[in-house]
Amino acid sequence: MYLLVRRLLEFYMKRKFKFHFHNKEKIPPGKISKKGGFIVACNHQYYWDPPIVASFITGKFSFMAKAELFDKKKPFFTWLIKRCGAFPVTRGADSEKAIHEALLTLKKGRIFVIFPEGTRSKDGIIGRGKSGVAMIAAMANAPILPVCLMYRLDGNRKRVDYAVCDMIPAEEVSIAGGDRRELKRVSERVMNSIKELQQQIMDSVQTAVDN
Numbered sequence: 001m002y003l004l005v006r007r008l009l010e011f012y013m014k015r016k017f018k019f020h021f022h023n024k025e026k027i028p029p030g031k032i033s034k035k036g037g038f039i040v041a042c043n044h045q046y047y048w049d050p051p052i053v054a055s056f057i058t059g060k061f062s063f064m065a066k067a068e069l070f071d072k073k074k075p076f077f078t079w080l081i082k083r084c085g086a087f088p089v090t091r092g093a094d095s096e097k098a099i100h101e102a103l104l105t106l107k108k109g110r111i112f113v114i115f116p117e118g119t120r121s122k123d124g125i126i127g128r129g130k131s132g133v134a135m136i137a138a139m140a141n142a143p144i145l146p147v148c149l150m151y152r153l154d155g156n157r158k159r160v161d162y163a164v165c166d167m168i169p170a171e172e173v174s175i176a177g178g179d180r181r182e183l184k185r186v187s188e189r190v191m192n193s194i195k196e197l198q199q200q201i202m203d204s205v206q207t208a209v210d211n
Contacts, residue, residue, distance in 0.1 A: 005083045010055040013048065018154050021056075022163035022200055028145065030058040036109035037140075038167065041133050041190050042147040043126050043198070044115035051084060052160060053113055053147055062105035063113040064089045064098055085110065099136060106140040116190060124150065126195050134186035138175035144168040144190055148197035152205075161205070163197040 028038070036059050042049060054061040062085040070078050070088045085105070089098045105112050114136070116129035137144050146168070150161040168189065175182040 009051045018157050018159045020161050026164045033057050033059040036111045037106055039142050039144045040113045041116050041144050043194050044120045059111045061085045062110045102136050103140050106142050129187040129191040131183040131187050134183045137173040141170050143170045146193035148194050150201050161201045163201050
């Protein structure tokens with residue numbers, strides 16, 4: 001069922017959006033991604049971000065979604081996001097449960113998608129990352145794959161620029177004892193990587209305009 005839902009979403013999004021990839025060769029190959037156990041950290045602008053991220057990396061995914069999306073009045077949508085690997089998180093509640101669920105998904109060999117900013121950016125400017133990504137990576141001893149998405153109109157369709165960079169090895173995000181300064185260091189490293197990808201996309205777009 002998971003693969004069927006994923007294929008249907010992928011088919012729909014390829015019709016809805018025009019995709020342009022940057023550093024596509026750095027997307028983990030199927031042999032690696034099918035094993036899972038790593039984190040994808042991405043900027044957040046649009047509700048379609050999670051399935052877009054997942055559509056072009058092989059493997060099974062999990063991601064946090066705000067509890068309001070699991071609405072009993074919308075049974076089909078709730079069923080759909082659950083089949084895509086979503087689990088509910090209540091804002092302002094104790095984060096231990098969410099972190100525990102994320103660690104379980106990584107232990108099961110899934111790819112855990114997280115949006116470190118914690119909320120969507122309405123203007124596309126990448127904000128400050130929270131410590132959750134660093135804490136989960138350290139506790140799971142998992143590497144992190146930074147991803148950046150950018151949306152813009154291209155004719156009558158919305159274009160999505162999809163950029164990835166080299167995976168940050170687990171040993172480089174290892175933190176002893178949950179030191180706050182180390183959590184901040186790792187979070188900043190992840191966010192700086194995403195910002196560099198965004199700048200790469202912007203430079204590429206400008207070059208195309210100039211030519």
